[in-house]
Amino acid sequence: MTGPVLDVRSLDTVLHTPDGRTLPVLRGIDLTVGPGECLGVVGESGSGKSVLARTVLGVHPRGTRATSTGAVLLDGEDLLTAPARRRAALLGTGIAMVHQDPMTSLNPVVRIADQVTEALTNRRRLNRAARLRTAADLLAAVDVPDPARRARAYPHELSGGLRQRVGIAAALAGEPRLLLADEPTTALDVTVQRTVLDLLDHHRRSRGLATLLITHDIGLLYGRAARIAVMYGGRIVETGPTEAVTTHPAHPYTAALLRSVPRVTGPLRRTLPAIPGSPPDPARPTAGCPFAPRCADARERCAVEAPPVHRPAPGRSVSCHYPLGTPESTP
Template identity: 85%
Template sequence: MTAPVLEIRSLDTILHTPDGRRLHILRDVSLTIAAGECLGVVGESGSGKSVLARTVLGVHPRTTRTESTGAVLLDGEDLLAAAPRRRAALLGTGIAMVHQDPMTSLNPVVRIADQVTEAITNRRRLSRRARLRTAAGLLAAVDVPDPDRRARAYPHELSGGLRQRVGIAAALAGDPRLLLADEPTTALDVTVQRTVLDLLDQHRHNRGLATLLITHDIGLLYGRAARIAVMYGGRIVESGATEAVTRRPAHPYTAALLQSVPRVTGPLRRTLPAIPGSPPDPADPAAGCPFTPRCAAARTVCATKTPPVHHPGPGRTVRCHFPLDTLESAA
């Protein structure tokens, strides 16, 4: 077996905010992504998904002090141990990111050509004509119509879908090995979402990109991600092949997420079930399993002891005292 492009081992990340709070965001996170593979990371807002991407990328708000322990290996190189200059050199070439909102991730006063080619011009000088030509080629590769004219435009002159394609073109410009896509379709219409996801899939296959696709919509991962990692309270509570996890979830939280996915079959007026309660506060972590206050199957031990990791099937993990298969077999 070839070594994974990205391997995360027992990653913990703590953020110290300007107001003095200590937020333990990521707890014992481990995952791998191979070349050409898409791993989907799914969970509610506040589960730690975006902080995971920013920790891999090495970019956090300047006002927040960050502590990370464990290992983040890119082609075997530990990014957490790398010097700042080395990490900066990998941005755009080793790792690239497609952000959630293309309007805020693009600079409104810089032309599209300069933003798309930034990963290239940071390393070698290009003439104005070369920047426009290179940008137009990258825009054409992500199906932006009339790429020569769009390369000279500003972000506000493009629709949301075109701006997100610009973001993808900019991410691909440096020919990275790892692509982080953080909720890349949240700000887009449903019809545009599929086009953007198809583009990501196309370039992942063609370039052999290892892709981390972050979303709050578990239904979006069907047919997109070969494997899935479900996050809750900063932990990966379940992982495995997407089909196996979605067909027979082993963690109560995964089951609750799946029940909340809208379906086109069944009663027309069916009310979607909601998960009661709120996600845990990272500034005040509780002992035991973080899902305990919201879990209908919780028992006394769930509130006091960290749940162990079980293996309900080949390539699958679940962090739960009482996985659903266990509960069903005991019933």
């Protein structure tokens, strides 16, 4: 097929919690991801990144009901209107996910082989020998040493880095078209983070996988994501090519995220700039810009009017009354 693998249009999601609260957690989300492309989704904790991934996947925390409007198109098929059986059939084959913490995403009492091949055994019967052979092949594809022995192991017998490789192998087993990687290196030692990211990048390129790489670290996206979508308060506030967004940010929040990235140049002893205040509470939505209470350049208009979407250059958009780098942004 031509066109994007994932096409999200005007997506709004409301969570209904067990205690009776109604939380609008996603508002007006628009994004696309093409075959073999990596789109980086970046923002603080609570910005809505993981909810976006769960909404695309169709899975939410136990006891929480979600209502979504808009469209989530996978190769042109709207997942929001698809029957539950059809969505379940796409899990592992159409869409797969690599989770943040490989220790909690893997079942501690099930052998690695059975977990890696789950997407396959849900659709066809494999005997024990076939499961072990298939699992060993999948583990070898993600550079797990001694894959035949590791296929017989339990998760607690593997290091954090190897457990995350197991998670990647399980995600790739069903040959999905879309891969959601939700903070895939947060729980790992810094020395193995790059290895895991390189592995994801290799399989994205070789398999033509559309990849949504979710992170709170904007520096992690350099050289890995072709485009960036910056999220704040359940909204996408800026999008564009990675180099353009990181060198000339148009939204004050994006600029603040970039200032907080540690750098090897400059004084040895210095305090990293922090964004004052806290992320917005979804239980208390505001009419204006969600970043206004924390923005040094905010004006009265920002607190009461939803910001329009500006398009400062082809392929770029920013949701701000006073985008950086424009004459009207100067106080």
